[in-house]
Amino acid sequence: MVSKIKAFGAFAYDFVIGDDWSVALGVAIALAVTYGLSHAAKVSAWWLVPVVLLVLLPFSLWRAVRKH
C-alpha cells in the first residue's frame, strides 16, 4: 500500500512538476504576486507573468545546459 502511494506520488510529481522544480515555483510565486497586486493593491498586474517568463525560461534552460 505504502509503495503504491509512493509510486502515485512520484507519478504526480513527474506529471505536474516535471524535470525542473524551479519552473513550478516561479509560476506559483508570479501568480501569487499577481493575485496580491490585483486584489490588495487594486493594480491590474497583467504584465507580471510575462516578465517572470522572460527570466524563468532562460534560467531553466541555463540550469539544464549546465547540468549536461
Place this chain on the structure above:
Amino acid sequence: MGAGIALFVAVFLACAVEAVEATTIVLAAGTARDWRSATSGLVAGILVLAAITAALGPAVTKLPLPALRLFVGALLLVFGLQWLRKAILRASGHKELHDEDAIYKKQMAAAQAASSQRLGLVPDGYAFTLSFKGVLLEGLEVVFIVLTFGANAKNIPLAALAGLIAVVVVGLAGLAIRAPLARVPENTMKFVVGIMLTAFGTFWGAEGAGAKWPGSDAALLVIAPAIGCFALLLVAVLRRGSTTATGQPATPAVAQAEVS
C-alpha cells in the same frame, strides 16, 4: 473568432502529439504480440476514458471561472514551460530529438521479450496491458487538455471537436500504415504546443489571479507570437553558445529541419 482559431489549433496539436504516442504503443503491442489483445486494450482504455470524462466533465464546468482559470492557468504554464524548455533544448542540439521510430523499436523489443499469459478472455495479457496503459495515460492528457481548454474558453464543443479530429486523424493514419508515425514532425509540433500551452497558461493564469488584459481575448494573439519569437531567440542563443564552446555547430541539420 481569432481566439476560437487559437483554441482549435492549440487543442488539435496538443491532442495529436498525445495520439501519436498512444498509437506507437498500440502498434508495438499489436505487431510484436497479438492484435486481438492489443485492440481489446485499446477499447478498454477508451471505455475507461469515456467514464472519467463523463464524471469529470460536468464537475469542471460547475467550478467558478476565476478559480478554474487560476488553477488551470498555473498548470498550463508549468506544463507549457516544461514542453517549451525541452523543445528549445532539442532544437538547439542540447537534447536528443524525440524519435518515434526508436521508441517503437524499444517497445517492440520489450514486448517480444516478455512472456505470454492469458488474461480472462484476452489471449495475451501483456499486449492488452501495454495497449490499455498507453491509451489510458496518453488519453488522460487528451481529456485534460480538452476539458480545461474548453471550460476556460467557455467553448467545450469546439475543444472536443478539435481533440476528436486529432485523435481520429492520427488513429486512422496509424491503422493505415501499421507503422510508427515517424514522418509526423513531432518535435516541431511539440515546440508549437509548448508555445500555445505557455500562452494560454499566461493569459488564463493572470486573468484568474485578477489581472485584466489589455484588449481582452485579443491579447492572446499577441502573447502567443511573442512567446514563439522569444523561444526561437533562445534556440539561436543556445546554438551560438554551443558553437562557440566546441567550435562546431550543435547538430545543425537536424535542429534546422525540426524547428523551421
